[in-house]
Amino acid sequence: MSTIVVPSAFRALVDDQALIRCRAAGIRVLNEIEYREMSSRSIDIDRLSNGWLAYGDTLGGGRFRRVVERLFDIALSLMILTITAPVLILAAIAVKLDSPGPILYRQTRVGRFNVPFEIVKFRSMIVDAEAGGAPVWASKQDSRVTRVGAVLRLLRIDELPQLLNVLRGDMSVIGPRPERPHFVDDLAARIPHYRDRSVSKPGITGWAQVNYPYGASVEDARKKLSYDLYYIKHRSLMMDIRICLATIRVIIFREGAR
Template sequence: MVAAAKWRHAELLQGRNVIRIFRHYLPKGLVILGLSEVFVLWGALYLGSQVHYGGFATHIHLAATSGRALLFVLVMWVVMTAFGLYKRELKEGPWGYFPRLVVSLALGFLMFCTLLPILPSLILPLPVLASVVLVALCGTILTRLLYLAVASRVAVHRQVLVLGTGRRARAVHVLAQGGCKRPGFHVVGFVPCGEWEDTNGPLVLRGDQSLADIARAHRVTEIVVGNRDRRQSLPINELLECKLAGTRVMDLTTFFERESGRIELESLNTSWLVFADGFDQGILKTWIKRAFDIAASIALLIVCLPVMAITAILIKLEDRGPVLYRQDRVGQNGRVFPLRKFRSMRVDAENGGTPQWACRNDQRVTRVGAFIRKVRIDELPQVFNVLRGDMSFVGPRPERPFFVDTLARDIPYYGYRHTIKPGITGWAQVRYPYGASVADAIEKLKYDLYYVKNNTLFLDLIILFQTVQVVIFQDGAR
């Protein structure tokens, strides 16, 4: 029973290059990369000590097998994760890993040295630590180079055939052309499905061949059903033949969920929401999340109290206005609650009375406000909303009632994001830039629905790690 439960939570998706852990899809290559670098960091203590001492003495062996190794690996790996080194894609492209790698190892080294005086039994001479970090840097760079080479080859072998030729189906090809920022897959072609389908467009394959013949000819590993009307036009017998032959068949919504970490609204049917796994909020899950929220909020409050005090003083000195800004937001089940933030705009920012989207280079933002918005310090007072129970630490960002009313009318499924508590940070915040329009709200909703469907403590931890790199690199700040 226990083994079966663990397998359900860590399902190896056969024929695909992803692993599903606690409902969250992770690229198999990144999982292997992360585990490989754990061993590289562990081995760096052995090799780094040998570089310094010139051989394996007894105390070197003890150094590498004791708590030093565990602490070193833990600190380095956490910092590397927080710097975004295990993201699916980087805005700088795959070669953007290496500057981040150097900085993260340097910062990890400083953090490790800071912790050693607190734990005297783990102290190693500073020259030894420098050698260890140098070996770790060389080892991780070689591991990354190998990963990039293998990932590019694996992507070529993922051959996808799309059933349908409409706009929804063509979106798969757009996703495949994501460029060098992400290892992807190759679309071998589109098969018309229905009398209104385009039979002459680019990559259209049908002819007189059956689906099974096309799959064999192009070595297809996966067929994605991209047409919306499946009552009469879906070639169910041909799809079954392909599935029995070992080719995976899946619907378009699930494919996008797996490949991009979001739920595409254009391909979404209400029936998919009903029958898909997820979207459940049990009592135990709610209590675990609440305990995590309280613990994380108290820890953040203790660590950031000096920063909050300095921020309050600077805001007051700049224009003598109030330090905190109170704003009504929509929470779980549509309940409105008062949210508090450090004030980052002028006191008269909305004198007209009509709420406005924040925009790039917004003239209403003060000088202190511009800085605290970039590094997300303005969000820190929301820990009190979390402690009160209005918000969770991780969840969809709460919007203002004025915008919610407008967006709920214009965007299908928008109200489903309010089935769970909003959060200080969220999946949409770490995966999409700052939202300042209806179009941005639609894109962020795709990520919010993914979180509502798949939220677990595991995904919350991933989001918290990625939030750190968002703050460091100021992604999407306005």
């Protein structure tokens, strides 16, 4: 499809009727902001108005779409759990034999509309990894990660138990990464529109996860937010399928694991 981009500096010089005829002829007309959003596949959060989520079809789709998305989540979760059942059993045994402590790790995360829930993952760190103080992001060569945990993280196997959260309805397969309340409060105070990501259920994988490596800083969180909000604005079943395929690439090439 042909596209015309109208830069902000030249907007007053453009004939609106000519643009209307172009659109009627099947030519896409974008302003500068829309073009940047399309080409970068992310949103410039500094240009968003405070009420941007209240307008347009950003959260549209109605009951039918919600039912389809829920059925997609359930079907995909059950399929992955069935296929990976042998891996899950071996991972559970390895975690138990490698270091003392529980096989599964539960932690409070922030869900849709800021409602907290308890996430389930394979334990990949030593017990009481944060006993010394406040929550901290995982870092490269993190000494708290166990030997088996390092492998599970590299292959993303530690994330698989989150499919139980999907079946319970706490999460979707696709959506923004669920963060801990401590980090959400901190990042919301530093980054505009950070809490806007909570209008979508958090996901095991997402647009930000397949387009940006693991983030462990405020600037990383800001960049990932631009992708999360792009997903919220443009989400569709086809986009979810595209993210699922991209996630396979991320796992195969071990992108961004810590």
